[in-house]
Amino acid sequence: MAAIEILDLEKCYLVGFWRKRRKLALRPLRLTIEEGEVFGFLGPNGAGKTTTLKLLMGLVFPTAGSARILGMDMDDPRVKSQIGFLPEQPYFYDHLSARELLNYFGQLSGVPAKGRSARVEQMLARVGLSDSAGMQLRKFSKGMLQRVGLAQAILHDPKLVFLDEPMSGLDPMGRREVRDLIQQLRHEGKTVFFSTHILSDAEALCDRVGIIHQGELRGVGAIAELTSERQGKIEIIFHAQKVPAGLTSLGAEARVSGDMVNAVLPEEQQDAALEVLRRDGLKLISLTPVRSSLEEYYIQKLRPTDVQREVRQEDDRKGVGV
């Protein structure tokens, strides 16, 4: 079953004081996330990631479209007891301690009184906050608040967890811990939908990613699929002290590193290149097709296509900005 089905969800704000102008924060978005999947929602700042999450959480209302979460309409109050949410740069009641906050959220989420305290302690230990559990949150650092945020998102053992930029503001150790936590959630069979603009995090954690830019979904797919696109080039690595002249004449871009040469050249020159190595008696180490990285795919998707440019110009004529 699909954990999330987003059906042409759209959000448009009215901006301006006197002359109200429509600003599209999210163009009709259609996206399905399967149960048990870790899905990364990628895009630069202001792309529409947080708007999408706020729409799904019922914090803002869609201009059009709808969504189904765990088979229920997103407005169905029963949904909320089965989901967890970490907002971007979370801020909590700073008059409470971490323990009190989690207890309060446990109460609101319907965690039974019997066993609630034990659950709270378990979550505090899981995010490494047991030692500071009694301290008021106003004394917490940004990283500690992020940990509290993660703890409250998974406190009630939700089936589906939404995390908005969970690694932002964290030091390398903190980022590693969040990565581990997401991995653990995957092993527990939870569905995780998280937004980020850090590609390495997505590459390390996600089954699939979606790329959003200027309120528009530009691409969706499994990381392996997105990065398997061949670029029509091959990379050959072989033992040599210098680049053979025959290879340069084939159009190879080569560099020497110690006693190895790394050369990239057009795919159609593969046989000719191997012939050069054989003729010069050089030992081949590897020959691999050059594939695009997630970063290349991401950057490619961020560039507007001609069609997108036309749509945007049409919107500008109608007074709808993005």
Next chain:
Amino acid sequence: MNSGGMNSRIGYIAFNTFREAVRDRVLYNLIAFALLLSGAAILVGEISIDIERLVVVNLGLTAVSLFGVVIAIFIGIGLVSKEIDKRTLYTVLSRPVRRWEFVVGKFFGLTGTLVVNTFLMAIGVFLALLYVAHKFEKMDVWVLVALYFIVLQFLIVCALALFFSSFSTPLMSAVFSFALFVIGSLAEDLRGFARITHGVGGWVATAIAYLVPNFSALNVISQVAHGDPVPGRLILYNTVYALLYSAMAISGAVLIFQRRNLK
């Protein structure tokens, strides 16, 4: 979500609001109140003869009312808007909490804070009374009724502050709430003015006189200071009026908040 869960969620939100007010040192106003009242009681005991009770009841109850109204307005305007600005609301509304439950819980939390505050101040008033009169009298029971009416005033002021803050800035909400408190305290005069005014002006004056909350009917401080009784009918009327008026204002706040995008 069953009604039991709904009630307990409202209760949890109310308790958290109360706890926040206490930890933000709202009850520190009691120190100022205690200093004011004890100073006044000592002073009155020294200089006045036979009117000590009148002065202490008048001053004490007026202070209870004003301190409470200031708290009701200044916390009331931030009850929801502060949570939106600080984004503390996001993690609450992503749980099985309906928006109206949140508003009602916050309202009960603040009124609960004011009830506790008023209760502690009431102890101060009665101690001051005991200090100047050396004993309690039967008519002192009407002071309790006046305190009850003051609490009813707080219900309306909190509800209005919450209502205004659901669509305007905190500053404007404070101005609107305080202006309504002042105008509402003159409601009986406004109604008298409306009765003697004719034509369109009369209609407008009547509409305003009956739309603004009638705080003057809830003010029996002078009456009880003189030891005059408060009719049971007025207690019933004021109770129903305050509950209906605050329910309407809270409903308005909920209706606006239900549709609000939390940017």
